[in-house]
Amino acid sequence: MRVLVLGxxxxxxxxxxxxxxxxxxxxxxCAPGNAGTGALADNHVLDPTDPVAVVELAQRLAVxxxxxxxxxxxxxxxxxxxxxxxxxxxGPDAAAARIEGSKAFAKEIMAAAGVPxxxxxxxxxxxxxxxxxxxxxxxxVVKDDGLAAGKGVVVTExxxxxxxxxxxxxxVVIEEFLDxxxxxxxxxxxxxxVVPLLPAQDFKRAxxxxxxxxxxxxxxxxxLPWAPAGLVDEVVQTIIQPTVDELRRRETPYTGVLYAGxxxxxxxxRVIEFNAxxxxxxxxxxxxxxxxxxxxxxxxxxxxxxxxxxxxxWRPGAAVTVVVAAENYPGRPTVGDPIAGxxxxxxxxxxxxxxxGTKLERGxxxxxxxxxxxxxxxxxxxxxxxxxxxxxxERIRLRGAHYRxxxxxxV
Numbered sequence: 001m002r003v004l005v006l007g008x009x010x011x012x013x014x015x016x017x018x019x020x021x022x023x024x025x026x027x028x029x030c031a032p033g034n035a036g037t038g039a040l041a042d043n044h045v046l047d048p049t050d051p052v053a054v055v056e057l058a059q060r061l062a063v064x065x066x067x068x069x070x071x072x073x074x075x076x077x078x079x080x081x082x083x084x085x086x087x088x089x090x091g092p093d094a095a096a097a098r099i100e101g102s103k104a105f106a107k108e109i110m111a112a113a114g115v116p117x118x119x120x121x122x123x124x125x126x127x128x129x130x131x132x133x134x135x136x137x138x139x140x141v142v143k144d145d146g147l148a149a150g151k152g153v154v155v156t157e158x159x160x161x162x163x164x165x166x167x168x169x170x171x172v173v174i175e176e177f178l179d180x181x182x183x184x185x186x187x188x189x190x191x192x193x194v195v196p197l198l199p200a201q202d203f204k205r206a207x208x209x210x211x212x213x214x215x216x217x218x219x220x221x222x223x224l225p226w227a228p229a230g231l232v233d234e235v236v237q238t239i240i241q242p243t244v245d246e247l248r249r250r251e252t253p254y255t256g257v258l259y260a261g262x263x264x265x266x267x268x269x270r271v272i273e274f275n276a277x278x279x280x281x282x283x284x285x286x287x288x289x290x291x292x293x294x295x296x297x298x299x300x301x302x303x304x305x306x307x308x309x310x311x312x313x314w315r316p317g318a319a320v321t322v323v324v325a326a327e328n329y330p331g332r333p334t335v336g337d338p339i340a341g342x343x344x345x346x347x348x349x350x351x352x353x354x355x356x357g358t359k360l361e362r363g364x365x366x367x368x369x370x371x372x373x374x375x376x377x378x379x380x381x382x383x384x385x386x387x388x389x390x391x392x393x394e395r396i397r398l399r400g401a402h403y404r405x406x407x408x409x410x411v
Contacts (some may be wrong), residue, residue, distance in 0.1 A: 006066065006078070009357070013036045017040060017322050028041035051077055067298055074256075077094040080094055090255070096276070113242040113246035118274075119175060122129075123174055144172060180265040182201060184220070185240075193307040198223060215370075215371075219323055260274060289317070314381070317385070318384070320382070324393060325370055339372065355374075
């Protein structure tokens, strides 16, 4: 099978790494890719949100499956264009991808499907924002209705900060705060059948002890030894399957992976948000544990054959990923700095490095984004996996870089 992966982040490097281990995958391409994906796949310079360019590249390479990594190409209709051209695609069409592209649309779907989530209001005026902030009170939860690269949500006790964030957005969803620990769950679907992956937990705040601004994610781990028994089955039955069924009922069937960000509240499981693709950096740890060949699994979703696919197999043990971020992230990151110590980090037993915001200059890797690297540690348990990840992270040298030192520490 010849596969093209769209995207250039750590999630895409994790996908490429897993696909490279599938004996049925005979050729791998990535567009645009990064310094790490280029070691396993042929990188191609391309705007992944350009449907015409993506279709032309897929046809020229004669690929048999296109895997869309980021959310922007999905919302831009790249999946639609590929299917119209008769190409297999893993990832939903634009209409179904609105479940991530619009927080208000996601709330509409959840209400219609009876999916438990936070009470909310959609606001498009200052008066509406003030009324919603009054109604829900602190902590204030204000979400940009559109795509914001994982940084469109503000959770704060400070009303002025909440109001300022709302004023910067054309349309916002303001909702009640959900208490309890958070869980990320991915589920593969062909539009009818749903197959859940391992749950994971990520860390959104920039600094230790969940301090600082929201980011795209600073680390993650799996498994979750503290998760309630039967949690995955409950989420599939009450959240994922009803959502997939509702989208199909609306004649916008969802094909790909549906990410559910969940809060385990005192009143039960509630949806914080949906994403229309693999989350980052949870993908890095979840795919590390997956023993089932990834290519055939994604292809089964694309052709509507997930119901007849064999049960998933998982590697024993645990995985922890630590994000090495550039100076100033999550503000305007410093880019173009050389990265050293990658070979030393990869030499740590049980650890390896995935590239996220990197590129090659004169054949050497340099930083090219806010989240530069994902350092993955594995082991028989979370303590061993965490130790491997941090031992490797300490060997990376990047001027001004920072990372959290408390990923998976409490568990």
